[in-house]
Amino acid sequence: MSVRAYRGPLLHFTAAPTSAGEGVEYFADGVLVVDDGRVRQVGPAAAVLAALPADCEVRHHPDHLIMPGFIDTHVHFPQIDVIASYGEQLLDWLNHYTFPAEQRFAEAQYAAAAAERFLDELLRNGTTTALTFCTVHPASVEAFFSASTRRGTRMLAGKVLMDRNAPDGLTDTAAGGIADSERLIEKWHNNGRQSYALTPRFAPTSTPAQLQKTGALLARHSDVYMQTHLSENSAEVQWVETLFPERTSYLDVYDHYGLLSERSVFAHGIHLRDRELRRLAETGASIAFCPTSNLFLGSGLLDLQRLQDFGVTFSLATDVGAGTSFSQLQTLNEAYKVAQLKGYPLHPYEAFYRLTLGNARSLHLDHCIGNFEAGKEADFVVLDPNATPLLAYRSRQCESPWEKLFLLMTLGDDRVVAETYVNGARVYERRQYR
Structure with missing residues (x-):
């Protein structure tokens, strides 16, 4: 060139x-x-x-x-099919919209077409790097990374891990999901501009056996990323407490299974306790702030000042499809309003820093973007x-x-x-x- x-x-x-x-x-x-x-x-x-x-x-x-270029630290490529779907909070949203849509990605051709559409939409909005959820199907990861490689984009993504509390067409097994993930890591991680992220959807859809195996795989591949959801919705938090009564908190579930590190990105983190914030800061794990999604699903308002006070790293993300726009400018629009309601002055310099160098730092990619x-x-x-x-x-x-x-x-x-x-x-x- x-x-x-x-x-x-x-x-x-x-x-x-x-x-x-x-x-x-x-x-x-x-x-x-x-x-x-x-x-x-x-x-x-x-x-x-x-x-x-x-x-x-x-x-x-x-x-x-x-x-x-803008960087998005939490987005679901299969959920382009359900963006702007009406009237649910998190758990009903998953059952009524997300899970039916994601079952279509069992077809490789469908996944390939969706990946093309998704990446085109990112680039049309100025987003050049994203940390992305695929589906439980390995073919969805293949489709995503193949489309990204053709465009030359730097992307991070992974196969969703779910072995319970989801439809049969979207569940794997503890052993099978990890075996698929390991094959995808070997093929795609650090392949050109592609990076792999281990992706348990969230604690309720993984058995202790799957979470244990995910932590063990992460320990074997220390430069791989880990992405999941954390404390997005009050009903979700209560559900986790019933599923894991032996753990002291939602974050402690992930911590117990070795999923906290500097390369761990937890989407949302709205309803965290003080001890959870201290543990995030200790381990260097970060929160992805998803304002349009949090408002759309009625999940709550993230307190950015509280994160700052505890020394927790956070980034900005669209969370499409519960997030309502691929535009990071619109994401900042809503982030500013959420911050206003919580008494945090989100200055435009900080806002655009988060979309560029700040988000790169949160992903440990600031050496290259x-x-x-x-x-x-x-x-x-x-x-x-x-x-x-x-x-x-x-x-x-x-x-x-x-x-x-x-x-x-x-x-x-x-x-x-x-x-x-x-x-x-x-x-x-x-x-x-x-």
């Missing part, structure tokens, strides 16, 4: 930002130089352009904003602050970068994403920006 440069307003994060702008690098007229799919240089246009070869192609986006540090993989988006008449009107009134970011996270959606790049190659272009 030849060297290319991308010019325009440019923003990324070098560290966790402050509201004063520390950790934020912004160029009103900047240039990102990409060489063979990786970042070569970023800086002010005057300095960078002067050092480029005369024949270097420069793509100019003067009225846009260039940022690193998340900002424009030289040598990192060139996944980035070109955002259009004039995508709608209202955005265009309000953008002209902004005096600072953070004000423009706040407009994007409150008024923006998929229409804002003008272009998406993966490894320096354009994989999505919105033909009509306005």
